[in-house]
Amino acid sequence: ARRLAAAQSVFKSHEENLLPTVDSALAKESVKSIKQAFTEARAAIILFKSDASESDKLDAISVVKARGDQEALALLTSVGGDAPPLVAKAATGAISAIQSNLAMWSMVQNAWYGLSLGSVLLLAAIGLAITFGVMGVINMAHGEMVMLGAYTTFVVQEVIRTRYPALFDYSLLIAVPLAFLVAGAIGVLIERSIIRFLYGRPLETLLATWGLSLVLQQAVRTAFGPTNREVGNPSWMSGAFELGQITITYNRLWILCFTLAVFAILLAMLRYTALGLEMRAVTQNRRMAASMGIATSRVDALTFGLGSGIAGIAGVALSQIDNVSPNLGQSYIIDSFMVVVFGGVGNLWGTLVGAFTLGIANKFLEPVAGAVLGKIAILVLIILFIQKRPRGLFALKGRAVEA
Structure with missing residues (x-):
């Protein structure tokens, strides 16, 4: 060295x-x-x-x-x-070649940043895609499920720091299932106590979940204080490496891999399990599913719990790259809805494509227009897109949906 x-x-x-x-x-x-x-x-x-x-x-x-x-x-x-003239000419040619090469690597770096942002958006939106798609519920408290997952990670690390410091590198592996259970259980409780009385009334659902998000934020402020909480990176998520002329941080790389793994597991669950079959049936035609003996109220509760649990594990990942505070979820809720609506409500592949498309577009617009104007441009483009394709990139098909 x-x-x-x-x-x-x-x-x-x-x-x-x-x-x-x-x-x-x-x-x-x-x-x-x-x-x-x-x-x-x-x-x-x-x-x-x-x-x-x-x-x-x-x-x-x-x-x-x-x-x-x-x-x-x-x-x-x-x-x-x-x-000398030959030397000056060679230097000018080399400068031009390096500038072209650096411009190409800058595009690659922006693409990587876009993939990184897209993985975060996908992780935050994938649970929302399930609840919004199956139940038609506009859950404004979804961001608070992300926040609860991040605070679960904080609690796990605090216990490990004080009692089992040798296990710190495994803290995230311990926090992932716990965050899923905590957020999922609270999600089921919310569905059973509030949401089930408001089906078919989207405005009341929106207002109720927005009020619930404020309650959850204040509960966390009371329990943990209003200031940011420190969540450390395990050694295997610390540092970075260079690939050509770009720098890739390990925490972003692991979050991308983790997001794709969660996506694959969720697809497998929807495809190969009884609950997944019931969820797809209820998504396509709720009345027909009920007439075939599917307990739609149970599916609703488990679906809401599953979506909330996935939001919880999204909080574990976001705790590694963002401040853990009571306002953590508010930073992602609007972007999550944009991803879901852009990709196609209830379609996981649409959510995947939508998240990475918006992430990459955002990072390519930021250097040109700035962070704020870039977000505004993305929002305007989505509004124009939805005017042409109201059901998003990948719309669900079927007689019930068409009706």
Whole structure:
């Protein structure tokens, strides 16, 4: 690490008197990556060495060009106008090539940020897609289920910190099932005590769940205080690595993998379990499902609990990248509804495509229009899209739906 840092320092300073030292280090170096760093440092010195030959400087430009990052671009930009014509021309060509390469990597970085944001939106919206699709309930307290999952993670980590510190790296693995159970149980309680009396009355449902969200926020403020709570990253979610010219953090990468795993498990559950079959039946035609002996009220309660439980495990993931506070859920509820409506109500594949489409579009618009105007542009585009396709990207089909 020290040798690599030394090579990078020389690359930036490119002091002529360090050339013999660099040559000596290069001759002794056996590690490939560090040897490349010393080769680049040597090229930087040669490029600015007054008595270096033209061919040596052209070779040095090729080495710096191959590096292709911002530091290489800055180095080539500082090549003076008094350089020989061939050297100046080669430097200009290298600058143009590096700028094109960096523009491409910038697009890749934005795409990665978009996938990362899309995975967060998908995790927050997937539970809402289930409850909204099966039950037609506009649940404004869905964000608070996410918040409860995040606070469950905080409690788990506090217990582990004080009593079992050696288990800290497993804290998230312990928190995931607990968050699912806590949020799912509260979801079932909400459905049995409030929602079931309001079916077919969307405005009253919206107002009741919005009031419930305020109650849950205040309950959490009373229990844990209004300030942000610290939730730590396990060692396997800390740090980052570089891929080409982009930086990928481990926590975002694990959240993406976790989201796709949750999505796959949920699809399998809907496809291969009795509850999944009943949920699909109720989604397509509630009256026919009831006439075939399906207890629709039980399906409603379990569906609401399942959607709330998934929101809870979304809170576990979001605790790693966002502040754990009573307002955590409010940051995602509107975006979650946009994802569900854009993708197609009740369609999980639509939710997947909608989440990643909106995430990537958001990250490509932000550098151009800014964060606020970017969100406004996304909202306007969704409104225009819904005018053309009121049922979203992937609309449910069937006689009951068409009716």
